[in-house]
Amino acid sequence: MKIAQIAPLAESCPPRLYGGTERIVSYLTEELVRQGHDVTLFASGDSITSAELVLCSKMALRLDPSVKDMTPHHVMMLDRVARRAEEFDVLHFHIDHLHYPLMRPHSDRIVTTLHGRLDLPDLMPFYSAFPEPPVVSISDAQRRPMPPVNWLGTVLHGLPENVLPYRQAPSADYFAFLGRISPEKGPDKAIEIAARTGVPLKIAAKVDAADQRYWDQVIAPMVAAYPNVEFIGEINEFQKADFLGNARALLFPICWPEPFGLVMIEAMACGTPVIALAHGSVPEVIDHGVSGFVVNSVDEAVAAAGSVGMLERLTIRKRFEQRFTVERMAKDYLAVYGRLPALQQAPRLDVLTIPGAEDAILFPVPSVGVEIGAANAG
Numbered sequence: 363m364k365i366a367q368i369a370p371l372a373e374s375c376p377p378r379l380y381g382g383t384e385r386i387v388s389y390l391t392e393e394l395v396r397q398g399h400d401v402t403l404f405a406s407g408d409s410i411t412s413a414e415l416v417l418c419s420k421m422a423l424r425l426d427p428s429v430k431d432m433t434p435h436h437v438m439m440l441d442r443v444a445r446r447a448e449e450f451d452v453l454h455f456h457i458d459h460l461h462y463p464l465m466r467p468h469s470d471r472i473v474t475t476l477h478g479r480l481d482l483p484d485l486m487p488f489y490s491a492f493p494e495p496p497v498v499s500i501s502d503a504q505r506r507p508m509p510p511v512n513w514l515g516t517v518l519h520g521l522p523e524n525v526l527p528y529r530q531a532p533s534a535d536y537f538a539f540l541g542r543i544s545p546e547k548g549p550d551k552a553i554e555i556a557a558r559t560g561v562p563l564k565i566a567a568k569v570d571a572a573d574q575r576y577w578d579q580v581i582a583p584m585v586a587a588y589p590n591v592e593f594i595g596e597i598n599e600f601q602k603a604d605f606l607g608n609a610r611a612l613l614f615p616i617c618w619p620e621p622f623g624l625v626m627i628e629a630m631a632c633g634t635p636v637i638a639l640a641h642g643s644v645p646e647v648i649d650h651g652v653s654g655f656v657v658n659s660v661d662e663a664v665a666a667a668g669s670v671g672m673l674e675r676l677t678i679r680k681r682f683e684q685r686f687t688v689e690r691m692a693k694d695y696l697a698v699y700g701r702l703p704a705l706q707q708a709p710r711l712d713v714l715t716i717p718g719a720e721d722a723i724l725f726p727v728p729s730v731g732v733e734i735g736a737a738n739a740g
Contacts, residue, residue, distance in 0.1 A: 520691030
């Protein structure tokens with residue numbers, strides 16, 4: 363199958379630092395290539411992939427100081443996609459909704475994974491105006507605020523099994539917080555949990571320009587006030603294995619409708635339990651009492667911190683392998699692709715005239731949908 367993956371340009375695929383969506387696009391792309399599909403990745407020029415790479419910016423836009431507005435760059439990328447659209451059986455978009463009007467002529471082969479929060483007021487009239495394009499959610503909880511749209515399925519994220527190694531015996535003892543410094547991610551709550559339990563806290567997170575004031579006025583003073591809290595800053599993929607693997611637990615005290623929360627399954631891959639507030643996707647990702655604790659308040663998180671040592675790290679790793687591998691994610695997406703109209707066309711009949719025969723003979727030619735089944739057989 364010929365598949366186009368269209369990634370955001372804010373980060374490379376995979377990202378050098380923070381970037382959940384681009385990381386998932388990269389994992390999916392590489393797995394589809396590994397399975398024998400012909401994949402083209404539209405992404406930033408510093409992306410690394412075994413697929414055909416179409417350079418749509420010279421580098422990740424977030425890391426390019428000359429870029430002030432990302433929208434024109436994405437529009438230029440969409441023009442490149444549109445010029446080549448007929449080459450592909452599937453056009454898989456990961457850029458939310460910017461492509462909808464431009465891609466109407468190719469609606470039979472388009473699917474869009476919605477990676478962000480969907481409870482924003484401006485999205486309600488937009489999706490009411492565009493209810494037809496096929497979309498995929500990354501958790502069932504993500505769908506709740508939406509008007510009726512054309513959901514093709516929910517596909518939970520997945521990671522390559524060996525990207526983050528399992529760690530049976532951590533070499534340190536601390537709570538980890540990994541992600542962004544922003545109010546909805548709850549770094550203030552993580553600091554409170556660490557302070558009340560007496561367990562050291564290490565914060566590895568980026569500070570976006572939009573959250574600089576929150577860092578300056580709220581989090582930086584809290585870090586300074588508590589000697590057991592260490593701010594590390596943004597870390598890369600190579601540092602992540604040690605950071606998560608050596609932690610007693612990952613703290614995920616969010617206060618927003620998290621669409622998925624990739625860091626939870628990254629911790630699980632290391633065998634590290636998760637203590638998370640029950641918002642958004644959390645109850646779908648964490649098996650309470652198995653891979654972590656799903657709590658409803660900081661008080662409950664503090665209580666869970668005292669029990670986290672009872673969870674078996676090997677069981678957490680096995681739960682990751684059962685539910686959150688890239689192989690399972692790719693299988694789910696291939697099933698989604700098979701539901702697209704372009705891949706469900708009835709077999710067409712080609713006319714073949716054989717010399718000496720009185721009549722033309724009609725031979726069925728398999729549709730692309732049949733090829734999908736053949737490609738996945740066995």
